[in-house]
Amino acid sequence: MSVSYVVTGGGRGIGRAVVERLLRSGGPGVKVSVVAVERDAEALAWAGGGVVPVVGDASDEAVVERAADLAQEAGALAGWVNNAAVFRDASVHTSSTAEIRALIAANLDLAVTGCAVAVRRFLAAGTAGAIVNVTSHQARRAVPGSLPYSTAKAAIEGLTRALAVEYGKRGIRVNAVAPGSVATERYEEFLASLGPEGAAGIEEEMARLHPLGRVASPAEIAAAVAYLLGEDSGFVSGVTLPVDGGRSVLGLDPEGQDRDPATVWE
Structure with a gap:
């Protein structure tokens, strides 16, 4: 038996962790293949057996x-x-209204396109299927400077609920995962650019914002995605699952404070 998945943005960070997690999800006698879509061909240089790269x-x-x-x-x-x-x-x-709208569309279009193609393929095959959209804690608790990103992610959570309602009777489940801060390559590069003292300050702030006292690993987000794709979540649809170490319920994000948005992390 062979099954397959598609993961967009699958070359780095959370996306790569999801690809790697799904490759390990097959049971006895099940071959798993994952198609990883990535704009940067170099980001897929690591891809090995079971990973089908698509650059675009x-x-x-x-x-x-x-x-x-x-x-x-x-x-x-x-x-x-x-x-x-x-x-x-x-x-x-x-910024101009046109620039802001373009930035919102840049994120929203990624989810709309992926969801549309996935739904059509599931319907054409006559099979059940699961979709997971990766959003953000910022969809519900915006931080300074994040207007286009927060707006798009909130819209994606609305898209998730609408699709779950419309296609549930056809066996298609649609859910979302909303991470807090995650130690991706981008995050580590940001810390490195600040030097030891600056990085320590950011890590102290992240510990304060997350009740668990740290940021997530990409693998922890991937585990939640794999759960929502798997049989154990067979009666879960239309939900947004926060995977943020309690950040959203603690609510200590620096909303309304005068600070450089570059110091506020996903």
């Missing part, structure tokens, strides 16, 4: 359709993860 923009329907084709060639399409994101922010008093 995950908001481009032609690219995503190609990923779906490759997944279905490898096995029955079982799940789809929309993880790709654009990390660039703007404020309404310094």
Whole structure:
């Protein structure tokens, strides 16, 4: 038996961790293949057996359709993860409306395109399937400077609920995972750029914001995604699962404070 998954933004950080987790998810006699969609070809240089790389923009329907084709060639399409994101922010008093709308669309289009292609493939195959959208704690608790990103992620959570309602009777489950801060390569590079003292200050702030006293590892986010794709969550649909170490319920994010948005981490 062969099953397949598609993961967008699968080259680094959370996306890579999801790919690696799904590759280990097959039981006895089950071959798992994961199609990883990534804009940067170098980010997929690590990909080995079981990983099918697709280089391209995950908001481009032609690219995503190609990923779906490759997944279905490898096995029955079982799940789809929309993880790709654009990390660039703007404020309404310094940027044009057109720029802000474009930044919102840059993130929202990634999820809409992936969800649309996944739903169509599940329906055409007549099989059940699961979709997981990776959002953010910022969808519900925005931080300074994050307007386009927070707006897009909130819209993706609305998209998740709407799809769950519309296609549940066809056996398609749609959920979202909302991470807090995560120790991705981008996060580690940011800390390194600050020097030891600056990095220590950020890590102290992250410990304060998360009740568990630390940021997440990409593997911990991947574990939640794998759960929502798997049989153990077979009656879970339309939910956004916070995987943020309690950050959102503690609510100590520096909202309304005058600080450089560059120091506030995902």
